[in-house]
Amino acid sequence: MSIIEKALEKQEVIGIQAPPVGEELDRAGFQDLSEEDRPVEQRVKSPQIKVNVEKLLAQGMLSPDASQGKLAEEYRLIKRPLLLNAFGENRNKINNANLILVTSSLPGEGKTFTAVNLALSIAAERDKTVLLVDADVVKPALSRLFGVENRPGLIELLEHEATFAEVLLRTDIPKLTLLPSGRRHPHATELLASEAMVQLAGDMSRRYPDRVIIFDSPPLLATTQASVLATHVGQVLLVVESESTPQYIVKEAVEMLSSCALVGCVLNKTTQGFGLGYYYYGYKYYYSNE
Numbered sequence: 001m002s003i004i005e006k007a008l009e010k011q012e013v014i015g016i017q018a019p020p021v022g023e024e025l026d027r028a029g030f031q032d033l034s035e036e037d038r039p040v041e042q043r044v045k046s047p048q049i050k051v052n053v054e055k056l057l058a059q060g061m062l063s064p065d066a067s068q069g070k071l072a073e074e075y076r077l078i079k080r081p082l083l084l085n086a087f088g089e090n091r092n093k094i095n096n097a098n099l100i101l102v103t104s105s106l107p108g109e110g111k112t113f114t115a116v117n118l119a120l121s122i123a124a125e126r127d128k129t130v131l132l133v134d135a136d137v138v139k140p141a142l143s144r145l146f147g148v149e150n151r152p153g154l155i156e157l158l159e160h161e162a163t164f165a166e167v168l169l170r171t172d173i174p175k176l177t178l179l180p181s182g183r184r185h186p187h188a189t190e191l192l193a194s195e196a197m198v199q200l201a202g203d204m205s206r207r208y209p210d211r212v213i214i215f216d217s218p219p220l221l222a223t224t225q226a227s228v229l230a231t232h233v234g235q236v237l238l239v240v241e242s243e244s245t246p247q248y249i250v251k252e253a254v255e256m257l258s259s260c261a262l263v264g265c266v267l268n269k270t271t272q273g274f275g276l277g278y279y280y281y282g283y284k285y286y287y288s289n290e
């Protein structure tokens with residue numbers, strides 16, 4: 001049994017609350033979320049950016065067509081259960097099943113690397129679109145990677161300073177949209193824990209039921225932000241750095257994710273030097289009704 005399986009085995013079965021049927025959405029502050037609801041002439045088109053593919057490739061990430069090689073194959077395995085949970089027959093048993101938080105116990109385990117590759121891999125699917133959210137608001141490496149660190153984003157949305165259409169960035173990768181972290185904020189943790197974030201997460205999930213929304217986040221054991229975010233999403237992907245993160249640390253992280261119904265693990269950097277060939281994949285889910 002792997003370290004991850006052992007750690008996850010200790011995790012208690014978490015209750016899953018089905019979303020209330022026919023619930024009216026309280027969209028105060030986020031009324032602009034669905035531009036599709038507006039007359040065509042009034043729609044605000046989100047700006048489009050060009051993705052620097054060479055920069056992604058230089059970091060060992062997938063190419064946007066995400067079709068070739070071992071890494072592409074590994075991400076196929078990683079995304080399959082996530083997509084099944086988000087869109088399969090169990091999706092209604094899980095709140096916000098299409099919202100996926102990528103996190104890890106410690107810094108540098110590969111969260112951003114995983115979030116980006118997962119987003120590229122899903123965006124390469126014929127019928128799926130992806131919104132990649134930089135929720136690491138203190139260290140927005142994802143926003144930097146895409147050159148959008150000075151744009152408004154999640155923080156401005158939560159502060160009701162910008163509309164959804166203003167902060168979303170379409171990319172030249174047809175099915176990939178970005179939401180940068182936005183400006184620095186002295187009370188970022190409180191904002192991510194606020195009612196505004198609960199509303200935003202619910203709105204994102206329900207208004208875009210066909211879209212996968214992936215959140216890159218800070219490490220669980222360094223700040224409370226990731227565990228707070230985990231309460232808003234339907235699924236968590238815990239990145240564990242192979243042969244580096246001790247078992248007790250992984251256990252501690254898994255315990256901090258007890259609010260989330262579905263927790264999966266990726267064992268990252270499984271080869272020495274981790275330039276090539278990275279992943280072994282272990283995944284384990286907990287359902288209240290099984």
Ligand SMILES: Nc1ncnc2c1ncn2[C@@H]1O[C@H](COP(=O)(O)OP(=O)(O)OP(=O)(O)O)[C@@H](O)[C@H]1O
Nearest residue numbers: 059060106107108109110111112113269274275278
């Ligand atoms: N499987 C991998 N193969 C090659 N390089 C990797 C792999 N995983 C991560 N890296 C590299 O390791 C470094 C740290 O990864 P990354 O930035 O994704 O970690 P992180 O968990 O997001 O860190 P932080 O906690 O600082 O946000 C980066 O340079 C990244 O490109």
Ligand SMILES: [Mg+2]
Nearest residue numbers: 111112136141
């Ligand atoms: Mg990161």
